[in-house]
Structures are given as C-alpha cells and as structure tokens.
Amino acid sequence: MPNSISRRDVLRASAAASAMWAFAPEWALAQGEDVPFTDLPANFGQPNPAATTRTLDIRKIDGMFTPKDQFFAINHFDRPQIDAAAYKLKLTGLANKPAELTLADLKSMKSLDFAAGYECSGNSPRGIQGLASCGKFTGVRLSDVLKRVGVGNKTREVVFFGTDHGAADVVFRQQTFKLDQQFGRSVPIDEALKPEPLLAWNLNGEPLTREQGFPLRLIMPGRYGVSNVKWLSEIRQQQERYVGHYQARWYRTIRGVGGSGKDDGPDTQWIENEVTHLQLKSVIARVRKTSGAHTIIGFVLNDGTPLKSVEVQIDGGPWQKAVMDPANTQYSWKLFSFQWVGATPGEHTIVSRATDADGVVQPTAAELARKRTFLEDNGQFPRKVKIG
Numbered sequence: 001m002p003n004s005i006s007r008r009d010v011l012r013a014s015a016a017a018s019a020m021w022a023f024a025p026e027w028a029l030a031q032g033e034d035v036p037f038t039d040l041p042a043n044f045g046q047p048n049p050a051a052t053t054r055t056l057d058i059r060k061i062d063g064m065f066t067p068k069d070q071f072f073a074i075n076h077f078d079r080p081q082i083d084a085a086a087y088k089l090k091l092t093g094l095a096n097k098p099a100e101l102t103l104a105d106l107k108s109m110k111s112l113d114f115a116a117g118y119e120c121s122g123n124s125p126r127g128i129q130g131l132a133s134c135g136k137f138t139g140v141r142l143s144d145v146l147k148r149v150g151v152g153n154k155t156r157e158v159v160f161f162g163t164d165h166g167a168a169d170v171v172f173r174q175q176t177f178k179l180d181q182q183f184g185r186s187v188p189i190d191e192a193l194k195p196e197p198l199l200a201w202n203l204n205g206e207p208l209t210r211e212q213g214f215p216l217r218l219i220m221p222g223r224y225g226v227s228n229v230k231w232l233s234e235i236r237q238q239q240e241r242y243v244g245h246y247q248a249r250w251y252r253t254i255r256g257v258g259g260s261g262k263d264d265g266p267d268t269q270w271i272e273n274e275v276t277h278l279q280l281k282s283v284i285a286r287v288r289k290t291s292g293a294h295t296i297i298g299f300v301l302n303d304g305t306p307l308k309s310v311e312v313q314i315d316g317g318p319w320q321k322a323v324m325d326p327a328n329t330q331y332s333w334k335l336f337s338f339q340w341v342g343a344t345p346g347e348h349t350i351v352s353r354a355t356d357a358d359g360v361v362q363p364t365a366a367e368l369a370r371k372r373t374f375l376e377d378n379g380q381f382p383r384k385v386k387i388g
C-alpha cells in the first residue's frame with residue numbers, strides 16, 4: 001500500500017508534530033484554560049476608544065505574530081492619513097543622487113519578509129508590558145535604497161523623518177521655545193547599511209494600518225520601537241550628528257554608576273545615553289492549565305545577540321530552564337515556555353530571567369534602582385497567579 005499511510009507513519013507524524021508543538025501544544029489545539037493573574041490593575045484590559053495609543057494584552061499572545069488590530073501603537077502626534085498614490089519618499093542631504101521615490105519605485109526593487117519584535121522604551125510592569133509586539137514586515141532593504149541614491153563620502157548619519165509633527169518644548173539654557181517639531185530619528189551610517197534594516201509597507205502580509213505607519217515605515221531590528229519611524233517622509237544623509245528632540249532629548253536614560261556603590265553619593269558618575277538598542281528583557285505573559293501541568297509562556301526581546309538561557313523561578317525556588325520556540329528568529333521576539341509540574345492551589349509568584357551569549361543577565365528591579373528616568377526598564381518582572 002505505497003500510497004496509503006501506515007499506522008507507523010501516523011505515529012511518526014504525530015511524534016514529529018508533538019515534538020514541534022512541545023513548545024505549546026495547547027495553543028494549537030485551542031485547549032487548556034488560562035490561569036488568572038492577580039497582579040493586574042482593576043481596569044486592566046478595558047477598551048479605551050479615546051486612546052490614540054494601543055496596548056497589547058499580553059495574555060492573548062498565541063503565536064509569533066501579533067494581529068494588526070492588537071499590535072501596540074505609540075504616536076507622539078496625530079496619525080497622518082496619507083494618500084498612497086501621491087506618496088513620495090524624499091532622499092536628501094549628502095546622497096550622491098537625491099531622489100523622490102514612489103511606492104511603486106520601492107516595490108519594484110527586491111523585497112523580503114522580516115520578523116521583527118520590539119517594544120517601546122517606556123514599556124514596563126506599569127502597563128503589564130503591553131507596549132510590545134512582533135510582526136512579519138515586508139519591504140525593501142534600507143541599504144539597497146541608500147545605494148540606489150548613493151552614499152555621500154561624508155555621510156556619517158542617516159536621519160529619518162515622519163510626516164507627523166507638532167508643538168514641543170525645546171529648552172536652550174534659560175529659554176524654552178514652543179517649536180513645531182517633526183518626528184525624526186537617526187542611526188549611524190554603518191548601522192543603516194547593515195542587511196537587516198527595512199523600509200516596510202506590509203505587516204503580516206497586508207498593507208500597514210494607519211496606526212502602524214501607512215504607507216511606509218522604517219524597521220530597525222534590535223532597536224527600541226522609537227527607531228522604527230512611521231509615515232516616513234524623508235531620509236537625509238548628513239555628516240553631523242542629529243540631535244533632534246526625539247533623538248537626543250526625549251528618549252534618553254540617566255543612571256548613576258560607580259562611586260560608593262548603591263547610593264548616589266558625591267562620587268556617583270551620571271551617565272546619559274540615547275535610547276537605541278533593546279536591553280535584554282524577558283516577560284511572563286500567560287499561564288495555561290494543561291493536562292497534568294501548567295504551561296508558562298512568555299517572550300524575550302533583545303538586540304539580536306544569541307541567548308544563552310531563559311529561566312523561570314517559582315516562589316523563590318531554583319531557576320529552571322525554559323524551552324525556546326523553534327520558530328524564533330534573531331530579531332523576532334523569542335517565545336519561551338516552561339512546564340510547571342505540581343503547582344498547588346493558591347497564589348504563587350513566578351518570574352523569568354534571560355541571559356545572553358555575552359553573559360549579560362536581565363537585571364532585577366533592585367539592580368536598576370540607580371536609573372533615574374523610567375525608559376529602558378528591562379528589570380525582571382515577578383508575576384502573581386492563582387491556581388484554582
């Protein structure tokens with residue numbers, strides 16, 4: 001019976017399938033029950049139609065890609081409504097051949113799909129880590145577009161502007177100006193020419209939504225969300241560093257290092273940095289009751305450095321290794337699961353921590369105490385759940 005499937009084949013296929021799904025079979029089978037978190041704010045998950053930003057309810061994560069209507073969104077100004085037919089991307093500054101490219105021009109170039117997971121640098125336990133998502137973006141390599149217009153021999157910085165703008169305070173010594181600011185971000189030319197950065201027009205196989213930057217946005221894999229400029233209008237090559245509002249002032253972190261140790265004494269050095277690459281973070285997102293165990297599911301975000309481990313700790317016990325999803329890629333979020341056997345009824349505290357191949361360990365909240373500003377909060381996030 002060469003064309004029929006033997007029982008052995010069936011067993012082999014189901015073994016392969018269960019190996020594949022060893023990660024989280026209950027999702028695929030739509031079985032299991034969510035175990036409630038008891039650490040959620042009272043109004044958590046209530047829809048807020050007035051909000052122009054959107055938070056992902058991470059308890060709903062059920063696979064690699066966040067659906068477009070759940071994908072988190074952060075907008076500093078109104079979300080521009082752009083006519084795709086009239087749209088032009090300006091390539092300016094030190095480009096050898098400055099140009100204006102239509103969407104059709106870009107789409108006629110070699111395109112690719114790219115899995116990118118990222119979070120807003122303001123993502124934290126306050127919003128139950130909901131300013132994070134992962135999408136499959138389709139677009140053209142930024143490096144191909146830069147080469148098409150030529151990289152000027154003095155270009156050191158590439159600045160990306162969105163169509164959106166609005167009034168913002170600009171402080172200069174004792175003066176504060178209320179000036180119209182365009183949303184702008186920059187990266188060094190070396191990073192712009194890497195193979196990963198993408199000018200994307202699709203999210204999960206469909207045109208970007210208005211929220212996510214229709215018709216074209218930048219995706220800078222391994223960086224915080226703020227680098228992923230939406231409603232892209234202009235890419236400017238320049239020699240000088242770009243110190244615009246959203247590059248050098250709004251998105252920066254101030255922390256104390258050195259000195260007498262923990263306390264900010266007279267010897268403390270204050271380090272200020274721009275918000276750029278994702279700091280290593282893991283988050284427990286969901287707990288499912290499965291047959292004979294509980295499955296803890298979460299995600300890791302980082303700058304693309306390979307991971308050494310993700311571990312889970314229950315009620316202050318030993319750290320135990322979680323299993324990574326085989327579908328993870330270098331710049332996706334990295335999903336993990338942990339089989340929690342023998343959970344007893346009642347409330348428990350569960351926490352995860354990630355370690356990368358360079359030996360960087362996700363810090364505890366206490367270890368971040370000397371960070372004065374709230375961005376880049378990648379601290380371990382203990383969760384409380386109630387087993388029924």
Ligand SMILES: Nc1nc2c(c(=O)[nH]1)N[C@H]1C(S)=C(S)[C@@H](COP(=O)(O)O)O[C@H]1N2
Pocket residue numbers: 071072073074075076077119120121133161162163164183211212224225226227228229230231232
């Ligand atoms: N043009 C423009 N791009 C932008 C922003 C913005 O306000 N305007 N917000 C940034 C910030 S702070 C974040 S966290 C991400 C969020 O991307 P998302 O809305 O696709 O989730 O977009 C970034 N790109």
Ligand SMILES: [Mo]
Pocket residue numbers: 074119120121122225226
């Ligand atoms: Mo952000």
